Amino acid sequence: MEQKPRWLNILDTLTAILFVVSVFLVFFYAPMERTMGAVQKVFYFHVATAWVGMLGFLVAAVVGxxxxxxxxxxYDIMGLAAIEISLIFFFIAIIMGSIWARPIWNTWWTWDPRLTTATIVELIYAAYMMLRQGIDDPDRRARFGAVYAVLGFVSVPLTFISIRMLRTIHPVVVGNSDPGAEGSFSMTGPMKTAFFFSLFTFSVLFVDLFWHRVRMGKLAAKVEELRLKITA
Amino acid sequence: MNNFRNFLRALTAVVRKDLTAEWRSRELFTAMLVFALLVILIFNFALELDARARTSVTSGVLWVTFAFAGTLGLNRSMATEKDRGCLDGLLLAPVDRSAIYFGKAIGNLVFMFVVELVVLPVYSVLYNINLFRPELLLIILLGSIGYVAVGTLLSTMAVQARTRDILLPILLFPLVVPVLIAAVRASGGILQDFAWEEIQAWVNLLVVYDVIFIAIAFMFFDYVVEE
Structure with a gap:
């Protein structure tokens, strides 16, 4: 049994510290948004979790x-690790978006391009998990998983474009926003600091979780191997 | 040049095999067609397809019907290969694997198109709406190509899994969302007599999707059938 690497311990601690700092920045350093008030704070974590989600899906496609x-x-273990983490983070992003949308858009949910695409993305990667569960042979499972991770990732931009062509009300805070977007605002200096720090924190959190999950995946593979050896 | 001719020969052989088998049993075609008609019947009750609703809802009903009937066909056409070990036989043949993929895909496309060509007049008669327009046929062809390109690859994966029958729609539908949206919008526009310029964007999207996913399926089919 291999020891937990020292660097991983250090990364764990670093992630925890960054997280505390990030929460502090969001709640005490960044100013209150004038029209939306406290609920706007969700934005810092909403964008960061969604970013981690997309990052993981990208990683999965590349290692695929x-x-x-x-x-x-x-590479198979890494792909599964990335998708598992991202599936959860993307789901958290959707939930947090809903919490924000309730007071701002006056509804929990609307069929806006980003929201719809996010749902479809969740379904794609849920299908990925089901595909893996349905296959017993590890090699075949890895191959099919890799193919599906790439297919899924390629289809996401097309899905987004196709739904975007229908219409959008989702605000675009970084970059230019549509005039029709509701709940848009421009970030002041301290807001930007808190925002980018939060993005950074969540990226580090992703790396940390990813590392843990890959270690776990390797151990699981070893267990599977040993079990095959015993039964054979 | 010789390589290409061999490729074409292998491809047409696979297509001909599928069509001949289907011609003799007519299993797949009958199942898809009856299923498609049943879906339309269910929509009739579920949506109260009156004259006003029809113009706006028709394209949606049609594409849901095609998509559902399509999964039925895709699943079956691959399952017969797998069950009787035909797939192994095909893979043993000394031809390029992509010829097998394109052969299967074209076979599936033919089945789907034939079903669509029967559903269109039936729908036209039942709901008193003219669906035989060349533009609409073009959209249906483009949409079906995208659907079948991804569907053939995924059904090859699905039949090798334990949960094969339920797996294909779950794998396929989230990936073909762009095709369905674009096809529904474009066909809806045609049925409501929009100018071609308003539909153009959707047609472009369909073409882009078709090209991208045919290319990806072409590259990945090898990995999906490898033993």
Whole structure:
């Protein structure tokens, strides 16, 4: 049994510290938004979790390609780890978005392009998990998983464009916003600091969780191997 | 050049095999067609398809019907290969694997298109609306190509899983959302006599989707059938 790497311990601590600082920045350093009030604070974490979600899906697609080219088991473990983490984070992003949308849009949910795309993305990766569960042979599971991770990631922009062509009310805070967007605002200096710090924190959190999950995946693979050895 | 001719020969052989088998049993076609008609019947009750609702809802009803009937066909056409070990036989043949993919895909596309060509006049008669327009046929062709390109690849994966029959729609539907949206919008626009310029964007999207996913399926099919 291999020891938990020292760097991972350090990263755990660092993540915890960053998280505390980030929460402090969001609640005490960034000013209160004038029209939306306290509920706007959700934005700092909402965007950060959604970012981690997309980051993980991207990682999964990239390691999926690596797996198909090289066929090494570690890429499969990484792909699964990234998708598992991102599935949860993306779901949290959707929930937090709903909490914000209730007072601002006066509804928990609307079929706006981003919201709809987010739902479809969740369904794609839920299908990914079901695909993996349905296959017993580890090699085949890894191959199919890699193919589906790439297919899913490629389809997301097309889905987004197609729904965008219908219409949007979701605010775009970074970059230009549509004039029709509701609940838009422009960030002041301290808000920007808190926002980008939060993005950074969540990225580190992702790396930390990813590392843990990959370690766990490797141990699980070892267990599976040992079990096969015993039964064979 | 010789390579290409071999590729074409392998491809047409696969298509011909599928069509001949289907011609003799007519299993797939009958099942898809009857199922499609049943879906339309259910929509009739569920949506109260009166004259006013029809113009706006028709394209949605049509595409849901095609999508559902399509999964039925895709599943079946791959399951017959798998069950009797035909897929292994095909893979043993000394031809390019992508010829097998394109052969299966074209076979599936033909089945789907034939079903669509029967559903359209039936729907036209039942609801007194003219669906035989060349633009609409073009949209249906483009939409079906995208659907089948992804569907053939995914059904090859699904039949190799334990949960095969329930897996295909779950894998396929989230990925073909762009096709369905674009196809529904474009067909709806045509049925409501919009100018071509208003539909153009959706047609472009369909073409882009088709090209991208045919290319990806072409690259990945090897990995999906590998033993």
């Amino acid at each position: 390609v690596f797996y198909l080219i090289k066929g090494e088991r570690k």
